[in-house]
Amino acid sequence: MNRHNILIFDSGVGGLSVYKEIANLLPCANYFYLFDNEAYPYGELAPDTLVDRTCRLIQQMMQRQRIDIVVIACNTASTIVLPHLREVLSIPVVGVVPAIKPASLLSKKAVGLIATPATITRQYTHDLIRDFADDKDVKLLGSSQLVDMAEQKLRGQPTDMIHLHQILEPLVDVIDVAVLGCTHFPLIREEISQVLGKGVELIDSGMAIARRVVSLLAESGDQEGVGIKEVFSSASPIQEEALNKALDDLGFSPVQLIQIQDA
Numbered sequence: 001m002n003r004h005n006i007l008i009f010d011s012g013v014g015g016l017s018v019y020k021e022i023a024n025l026l027p028c029a030n031y032f033y034l035f036d037n038e039a040y041p042y043g044e045l046a047p048d049t050l051v052d053r054t055c056r057l058i059q060q061m062m063q064r065q066r067i068d069i070v071v072i073a074c075n076t077a078s079t080i081v082l083p084h085l086r087e088v089l090s091i092p093v094v095g096v097v098p099a100i101k102p103a104s105l106l107s108k109k110a111v112g113l114i115a116t117p118a119t120i121t122r123q124y125t126h127d128l129i130r131d132f133a134d135d136k137d138v139k140l141l142g143s144s145q146l147v148d149m150a151e152q153k154l155r156g157q158p159t160d161m162i163h164l165h166q167i168l169e170p171l172v173d174v175i176d177v178a179v180l181g182c183t184h185f186p187l188i189r190e191e192i193s194q195v196l197g198k199g200v201e202l203i204d205s206g207m208a209i210a211r212r213v214v215s216l217l218a219e220s221g222d223q224e225g226v227g228i229k230e231v232f233s234s235a236s237p238i239q240e241e242a243l244n245k246a247l248d249d250l251g252f253s254p255v256q257l258i259q260i261q262d263a
Contacts, residue, residue, distance in 0.1 A: 003028060003227045004029040004030065004068050004069070004217050005029070005030045005032065005065065005067050005068045005069075006022065006030065006032070006068065006069055006071065007034060007058065007071065008022070008031065008032070008033050008073050009034045009035070009054065009057070009070065009071065009072050010033075010034075010036075010073045010077075011039060011040045011041055011074055011076075012037060012040045012041070012147070012184065013035060013154050013184075013246075014074070014150055014151075014182060014183040014184030014187065015033065015035065015073030015074060015183050016033070016154070016187070016250065017183050017184070017185075017186035017187055017204070017206055018073040018096065018183050018205075018210070019031060019033060019250075020206070020250075021206035021207050021209065022071070022209070022213050024210065025210045025211070025214050026217075027226070028224060028226065028227055030229070031227065031228075031229045032061065032065060032067070032229075032230050032231075033229075033230070033231040033252065034057060034061055034231075034232045034233075035231075035234070036053055036054070036233075036260075037233050037234060037237065038234040038235035038260070039053055041116070041144055041147055042074060042077055042118070043076050043116040043118035043119070044144075050076070050077060050080055050081060051080060051081050051084050053234075054072070054077055054081045054084075055081070055084055055085060055088060056261065057234060057258065058070060058085065058089075059089075060258060060260070061258065067091060069091055069093075069094065069213060069217060070089065070094070071094045071095075071213060072085070072093065072094070072095040072096065073096060074183060075098060075115060075116065075182050075183065076118045076119055076182075077095075078096050078097060079095075079097070079119065079124040079125070080122075082095045092216040094209060094212050096183060096205045097128065098119065098179050098181035099180075099181075099203045099204060099208065100125075100133050100138075101128070101132035101133070102208075103133070103177045103178075103179045103203050104132050104133035104135075104136045104138075106176075106177050106203070107136055108176060109137075109175060109176035109177075110137040110138070110139055110174055110175045110176065110177075111133060111136050111137070111138045111139065111175060111177050111178075111179065112139045112141060112171040112174070112175035112178040112200075113125070113129075113138060113139070113140050113141065113178075113179045113181050114141050114143070114146070114168075114171070114178055114179065114181055114182070115181030116143070116144055116147060116181075116182050117142035117143070117144060119142070119182065120140050120141070120142035120181075125181075139170065139171055139174060141168070141170060145163070145167060146164075146167060146182070146184065146185060146188065147182060149163075149164065149191075150184035150188050153188055153191075154187060154242075154243060154246050155242040155243050156245070157242075159191045161191065161195070164191055164192070164195055165195050168195045171196060172195065172197070173197075175196070175200060176199060178192070178196060178200050178201070178203070179203050179204070180202055180203065183204075183205075183206075185204065186204050189204075228253075229250070229251045229252040229253065230253050230256065231247055231253065231255050232257070232258040233255050233256075233257060233258070234257075234259060234260055235257075236255075237255055
């Protein structure tokens with residue numbers, strides 16, 4: 001079998017939104033999903049710690065399994081870790097960045113960037129706004145609570161719509177395009193749309209990342225059958241029946257533990 005081996009990495013389960021987009025284009029590939037739940041959420045980590053954990057975990061996975069491409073399905077990690085990973089790996093590494101450019105092209109009113117507080121404050125994010133949306137009014141909204149809501153939804157818990165409205169209130173009736181600047185947020189896309197209204201278009205980076213992955217995998221790979229889907233976490237998800245069911249529904253095997261090794 002000549003199946004591509006694709007490793008998708010995130011601090012939590014938000015990267016599954018990116019997995020779905022890639023799997024739509026490459027349904028026959030082998031997928032390995034690795035999430036560093038021991039250090040979740042990444043937005044609260046010091047940059048050096050984030051780089052160290054991400055590089056070590058990914059290199060550990062590559063010692064266990066041949067990998068053709070790594071996808072960092074985390075905006076916070078992507079803005080910090082990509083240069084370091086590309087120095088130590090000989091395979092392609094793809095990251096996610098907020099979809100500021102396409103949002104600015106669509107907007108006729110104002111753009112709302114919804115992301116984690118860490119992404120909102122990164123110079124990289126402000127450089128994107130300067131380079132691609134300098135002529136647009138860009139409203140920044142940083143929230144870690146939305147990340148928790150997405151994690152909880154995947155675990156079968158209902159979304160608190162009143163609380164969600166309170167978080168998004170600064171953007172209501174103000175913007176016409178919203179950038180979902182965290183891979184967790186597409187998991188609660190419907191709820192966010194309900195609060196912001198049908199007149200607001202929601203954009204994320206998932207499809208663009210999927211197309212990039214396809215373009216970097218030079219060989220076509222197998223086009224028939226179903227590849228393996230394995231999921232690994234850095235801490236054991238205890239009594240997480242809803243999470244295991246959600247992963248099972250996506251075709252993943254039960255969560256395996258991959259504890260981070262000392263340097």
